[in-house]
Amino acid sequence: MPSCPGGNRNGGGTGAAAPVEAPARGAAPLESAVVVAHPDDEILWLSGPLGSADRVVFCFGDPFGRPKLAAARRRAVAALALPRLVELRIPESGARFAADWGQPRLTRCGIDVIDAAARARYEANFTILVDRLRPLLRACRDVYTHNPWGEYGHTEHIQVYRAVAALQAELGFTIWFGNYVAARSWPLARAIGRAPCWTARRTIAPDLATARRLARLYRRHGAWTWSRFHRWPAEEVLYAQPSAAAGDARRALSGEVLCDVAALRWWAPWRTAARRLD
Numbered sequence: 001m002p003s004c005p006g007g008n009r010n011g012g013g014t015g016a017a018a019p020v021e022a023p024a025r026g027a028a029p030l031e032s033a034v035v036v037a038h039p040d041d042e043i044l045w046l047s048g049p050l051g052s053a054d055r056v057v058f059c060f061g062d063p064f065g066r067p068k069l070a071a072a073r074r075r076a077v078a079a080l081a082l083p084r085l086v087e088l089r090i091p092e093s094g095a096r097f098a099a100d101w102g103q104p105r106l107t108r109c110g111i112d113v114i115d116a117a118a119r120a121r122y123e124a125n126f127t128i129l130v131d132r133l134r135p136l137l138r139a140c141r142d143v144y145t146h147n148p149w150g151e152y153g154h155t156e157h158i159q160v161y162r163a164v165a166a167l168q169a170e171l172g173f174t175i176w177f178g179n180y181v182a183a184r185s186w187p188l189a190r191a192i193g194r195a196p197c198w199t200a201r202r203t204i205a206p207d208l209a210t211a212r213r214l215a216r217l218y219r220r221h222g223a224w225t226w227s228r229f230h231r232w233p234a235e236e237v238l239y240a241q242p243s244a245a246a247g248d249a250r251r252a253l254s255g256e257v258l259c260d261v262a263a264l265r266w267w268a269p270w271r272t273a274a275r276r277l278d
């Protein structure tokens with residue numbers, strides 16, 4: 001893998017948004033980037049590609065209205081010492097799960113948020129996201145990010161996917177997303193999956209060693225936002241979504257097996273996490 005033109009930008013807790021820059025003319029092209037909404041998403045949903053990524057981007061920083069968690073998260077991210085990390089530190093919108101999941105409606109900025117104040121912050125964040133991600137993804141060939149239904153249905157995961165997708169039309173990289181889902185996001189995953197949305201599939205094993213090591217650090221600093229009983233599956237699937245300009249024929253997700261995160265608990269290894277799309 002070529003080295004990352006941006007170098008190591010592990011934040012170090014200055015509180016300021018990390019500056020971004022385009023790769024220098026003539027620099028080796030970036031192979032790949034992992035782009036996630038929040039710290040800890042990288043090991044929960046994209047641990048497989050994490051180790052070989054030339055750049056890792058955390059989009060959001062402080063959780064909305066939770067100063068204690070914000071401080072804990074900053075300490076945890078500093079302790080990760082994750083190489084090739086860029087923190088955008090955009091404050092969370094607070095929209096979290098505030099959408100109509102029974103009848104989800106996608107928008108340009110993500111998903112329709114039903115809380116007016118959160119929606120205003122959410123929409124403003126979309127513009128900031130696109131502007132800050134553009135120079136970081138300019139030289140990418142592959143971008144690994146959240147799936148279009150936001151794994152377990154987090155509005156900001158959907159927003160990050162849509163910001164990356166908006167830039168794909170401009171920059172031409174291939175998006176890769178994983179097969180995680182939950183009951184909340186299932187109707188949206190089904191709706192999205194009926195339309196052609198992928199061209200190739202890769203089954204990989206999560207990087208358990210890295211995932212567990214970083215999860216311990218998040219927990220130690222009180223910044224782990226997921227179940228303490230989480231177990232990573234033996235395999236996860238990544239779907240490739242090349243830009244429309246590439247001209248490859250996309251396929252629907254019908255018949256594909258998604259992985260229900262509610263079944264990923266270490267005390268219930270017999271529970272099946274498989275959910276097949278019709």
Ligand SMILES: [Zn+2]
Binds near residue numbers: 041
């Ligand atoms: Zn997240």
